[in-house]
Amino acid sequence: MYNTLKEQIIAGSKEIGIDKIGFTSADPFDHLKPSLLEQKENNHTTGFEHQNIDERVYPELIFDQPKSIISIALAYPSRMTTRPEKVRGEKRGKFARASWGTDYHDVLKDRMAKLIAYIQEISQDDPDITFKPMVDTGELIDVAVAQRAGLGFIGKNGLLITEEFGSYVYLGEIITNIPFEPDTPKENQCGSCTKCVDYCPTSALLGDGRMNATRCLSYQTQTKGMMPEEFRPKIRTIIYGCDICQEVCPFNKGKDSHFHDEMEPDPEIVQPLLKPLLTISNKEFKTKFGILAGSWRGKKPIQRNVIIALANSRDKTAIPNLLQCIEEDPRPVIRGTAAWALGILGQGNDAIKEFLIDSLEKEDDQEIKIEFVNAINKIDTN
Template sequence: MHSAEIKAALQAYAGEIGIDQIGFASADPFVELKERLVRHRELGYESGFEEPDLKKRTEPTETIPAAKSIIAIALAYPSKMPHPPRSKEGEYRGIFARASWGTDYHHVLRAKLEKLQQKLLELVPVATSEIMVDTGVLSDRAVAERAGIGWSGKNTSILSPHLGSWIYLGEMVTDIYLPPDQPVTQSCGECTACMDACPTGALVQPGQLNAQACIAYLTQTKGFLAEQYREKLGNRLYGCDTCQVVCPINRKVNFTHQEAFTPDVEEVKPLLKPLLTMSNRQFKNRFGHMAGSWRGKKPLQRNTIIALAHFKDHSSIPLLQQLLQEDPRPVIRGTSAWALGKIGGESAMEALQLAQVSEEDEEVCAEIAQALIRLEKESSHREEKENVTFG
């Protein structure tokens, strides 16, 4: 078969198996990307989740020595939740970012790409190929941009003219030549809505993200969250959608045809307090199929505690006190101390004072001390105001 015929057959088959967009790119080195990644590393903007070998990230022949083409795909996912449950006093809820709605997209995209891979082998039995979805060595976004899926936005997301940025990306490197598509010429223009809205200023300039300050990254870390970011977290349990929500390209975009990504509202907007008493098995049974569970329950429980502080949920004080006194993980005890300090009140102060007597971990002790200082200052201010009012 001629290369153009192979490409046309793959395009037709992609539509049959529910791939929303497919594009084809050369397997030439990503020279400009490599230069950007070097600067990115020098500035300390990497998350640490990336493939550390920049050559592997930018040279497809490191994956397949005879690589000639890359096939990029995109699947659209929903941006709106049907009938979302609302928080109410004593029953506050957290939120998972849209990239964790429904079944883990890694599995869904890989299944689509495996079907596409089999189709390629039917067309060209001698073809060699390798599939990548997010955790592969290549940059999904750089491949998608070259393959004409969309353009790289100022928020670093790929913006498809047809689907917006609510898309999952994957690719397949192959040693078969397939005519490449043209990159999209559309751009963000003068719009800076995403940069202006970023809660932590992580979008340091158009197209450059300081991952170390990005809430989507921070929600996935396992250690203590720096205090400067705790207030910014709100009730986010996993990920952050702010820069995509405010994007004008995404206005009124909501694709719901991929059933695998349909959210269970009780899973993606769960009650907070029950998350803190789950066993590992219960956590896996309830959230294990979601992309947001990949780091385990500890980061999500830490984020849950921060969310309870965000809501100043006084009904959570007994539970936070129990965690502070009994949980074996310093991060959970320390974050509970911080939350008690934010929620405030006499019972919170008593819980902190009691824990201070027996706590031995230095970081947790520091969190308890800071929380007590905060509460003592607030108590002092209240007394001063009462004296002025009734004096």
């Protein structure tokens, strides 16, 4: 009975718009617990993860009598089909690929809701079957579920790598009390390749599929405070996320999937002009960027990253904009980051040095004062 149901679900999933589907047991992922505890003890976690480790490992703690977990993958594009318009004298920033198109959490939730409805329909609305869908904001570790369900293997960069789509996939899972026959897990195929580890600009990857997540540039672009100075040059002009470990992965060579209209990027949104973002209102930000997964922390981290990107691109036309940030912006993080950027762009400019000295006298935030002093010293020494 359940084998037939499983085959029906696999066939139906394609009609729903699910690119890959697999099934695994709801047995504990207890082999992960020591690693998760070690990561937490070493302060390698970001705080964005679900905090109860036992609930991440034992499905029975979050679902009554679980029998199986259905894992799904949706492939997303790795290349844009069109480029944004070139504007003379203006620099653009970039959102990483995982933030192209409609927020993937919403897309995954839509597909899982449709899949659950389909299962209920072909099960003749059996009231005894139950489901719990989740994405990466849920309790379970989606790559661990997907690997055990046979969708792909976990690479040295910690991402799930599928045969068909590389690591350019979004993952979701559904816990259920239906006892499906599990699929065969995939074994790691990285071999001796260490490209993702070698090219990670912050040495965040530990080489065994784990990472020090606090050093990951994707995490750093999502924080709300001052970005540590060592990471600022490394984000280049990326204002959200990081794709480097995916770009260098041999399994991603030639992978570019365009199956879902919701995931197609608007070039003007995912590669926006930088300077206009410095004065965008909350309403304008939500209207233009609210659809993106990269908007979830609001405009402040994006604007901080924009200032860093302007400095990294050596865009001296942005100097008046940065002066305005220091004079008018009430947020210390924006003022401090602008001061750091002026220390780079204002090298040899005595007028900017005097402006920073005057602004330092008005500044009352101790952390930001340090940024002003460092910027002034940088102008002096260059």
